[in-house]
Amino acid sequence: MSKKTVFITGASAGIGEACARTFAREGYDLLLAARRIDRLEALAAQLMHDFGTSAYTLALDVRDADEVSTAFNNIPEHWRQVDVLVNNAGLSQGLDPIYEGDIGDWDRMIDTNIKGLLYITRTVVPGMVARKQGHIINIGSIAAKEVYPKGNVYCATKHAVDALTQGMRIDLLDKHIKVTAIHPGMVETEFSEVRFKGDTERAAAVYDRIAPLLAEDIAEAAWFAASRPKHVNVNDMVIMPTMQATATIAIRE
Structure with missing residues (x-):
């Protein structure tokens, strides 16, 4: 029996990297995409050493629809037989009231969190439909469930991820494709450093005196969802x- 393949976006760090490690441990072949190809290649080599898993790496910016389609459709045929798609690539930029928001920040969040997810899904899922099997796991956020001060556009993008997940589940129901959303609260990754554009002091303060989630916690949740029986x-x-x-x-002690 051939090994299953998981396609993970944003796999060079954080939750994406943790998902790669977890699915490798469970015997999956890995199709890994991110912009930082050096990190992906190092991760792939390590997981080959640790678990004997095969990996194919893609230097990919999910915000570019043509790049996504071209890159995916030019990889070897067997790597395009994706069993599990983890739409993980995403980011937050800035923390400003709506009337002071940076339009460039808005564009980056919308282009990555919504359009990037759509571009990947539109490219990968037709293969699942043809085979009438597959599983899409979208990584959302607590920001998909509530709106918090100065979170405006980021929260809107994650609400969109939640709505798109529900829509996918309806559209793919008769194709026997599973669709899951995972919405984490505070996870200690590069998230805050990216949000605050490299301000490490401000980013560190987010996790001060609190025990946040780890990327591995979310990866284990993704694996739990993917490992459930067919029904x-x-x-x-x-x-x-x-x-x-x-x-x-939150409480801080």
């Missing part, structure tokens, strides 16, 4: 640190 679909998961109740209410 079981995990529709929606909201995962929070024990010390966090909502996007803005």
Whole structure:
């Protein structure tokens, strides 16, 4: 029996990298995409050493529809037989009231979090439809479930991910394709450093005196969803640190 293949976007760090490690541990072949190809290649080599898994790396900017289509359609045929798609690539930029927001920040979030997810899905999922099997796992955020001060556009993009996940599930129901959304609360990754554009001090303060989720926690949730029997679909998961109740209410000790 041939090994299954998982396609993970944003796989060079954080939740994407953790998903790669977890699915490699479980015997999947890995199709890994990110802009930082050096990190991907190092990760692929390490996972080959640790788990004996095969990996194919793609230097890919999900915001470019033509690049996504061309890159995917030019890889070897067997790598295009994706069993699980983890739409993980995403980011936040800035934390400003709507009337002071940076339009460039808005564009980057919309282009990555919404359009990038759509471009990848539109390219990969027709193969799943043809085979009448597959599983899409979209990584959302607690920001998909509530709106917090100065989160405006980022929250809007993650609400869109939630809505698109629901729409995908309806459209793909008769194709026997599973669709799952995973919505984490605070996860200690590069997320805050990216949001604050390299301000490491401000980013570190986000996780001060709190035990946040780890990227591995979300990867394990993705694996749980992917490993359910054929008749079981995990529709929606909201995962929070024990010390966090909502996007803005947490205890720090």
